[in-house]
Amino acid sequence: xxxxxxxxxxxxxxxxxxxxxxxxxxxxxxxxxxxxxxxxxxxxxxxxxxxxxxxxxxxxxxxxxxxxxxxxxxxxxxxxxxxxxxxxxxxxxxxxxxxxxxxxxxxxxxxxxxxxxxxxxxxxxxxxxxxxxxxxxxxxxxxxxxxxxxxxxxxxxxxxxxxxxxxxxxxxxxxxxxxxxxxxxxxxxxxxxxxxxxxxx
Ligand SMILES: [Mg+2]
Numbered sequence: 001x002x003x004x005x006x007x008x009x010x011x012x013x014x015x016x017x018x019x020x021x022x023x024x025x026x027x028x029x030x031x032x033x034x035x036x037x038x039x040x041x042x043x044x045x046x047x048x049x050x051x052x053x054x055x056x057x058x059x060x061x062x063x064x065x066x067x068x069x070x071x072x073x074x075x076x077x078x079x080x081x082x083x084x085x086x087x088x089x090x091x092x093x094x095x096x097x098x099x100x101x102x103x104x105x106x107x108x109x110x111x112x113x114x115x116x117x118x119x120x121x122x123x124x125x126x127x128x129x130x131x132x133x134x135x136x137x138x139x140x141x142x143x144x145x146x147x148x149x150x151x152x153x154x155x156x157x158x159x160x161x162x163x164x165x166x167x168x169x170x171x172x173x174x175x176x177x178x179x180x181x182x183x184x185x186x187x188x189x190x191x192x193x194x195x196x197x198x199x200x201x
């Protein structure tokens with residue numbers, strides 16, 4: 001069993017974006033319905049498995065929906081304080097999102113936190129194999145030259161936690177509903193970034 005303090009002292013933090021750094025605004029069921037996809041199926045993976053003539057118009061529609069959400073993004077509770085705390089500890093920060101890289105930057109600008117992140121370390125859905133593949137985390141670790149025991153993944157959804165597990169890092173589940181549906185996948189559970197930051201000290 002990993003000890004909480006040891007995990008929180010790690011220096012390479014890989015975040016999910018939507019619903020983790022932001023107040024969750026994506027209603028994925030509604031997005032699936034708008035795209036004509038079956039309930040519950042993974043959106044990006046499903047589009048990737050379709051022939052281009054079918055997938056391309058759906059990708060465009062998805063991009064339109066997500067760019068609107070990106071422009072209206074609101075910071076999750078405690079976001080700035082956590083990023084400042086991590087920055088002052090000299091931590092390296094990354095983002096792996098199933099959104100596009102373009103929308104990720106629009107979101108970061110809307111939140112006013114773009115200066116905390118370097119271009120390479122914001123990976124969108126077409127930068128690598130999508131979550132829960134560990135590829136994005138592995139690429140970041142290679143670039144940082146970091147070890148598994150100095151890296152962690154933070155997210156609000158199962159794919160984030162699975163990505164961390166698949167890569168072999170520790171995982172933190174941030175769940176504003178405090179339901180914590182996947183306890184076996186998370187080393188630390190907290191209800192907000194504010195709570196997470198309070199654990200750092
Ligand atoms: Mg999320």
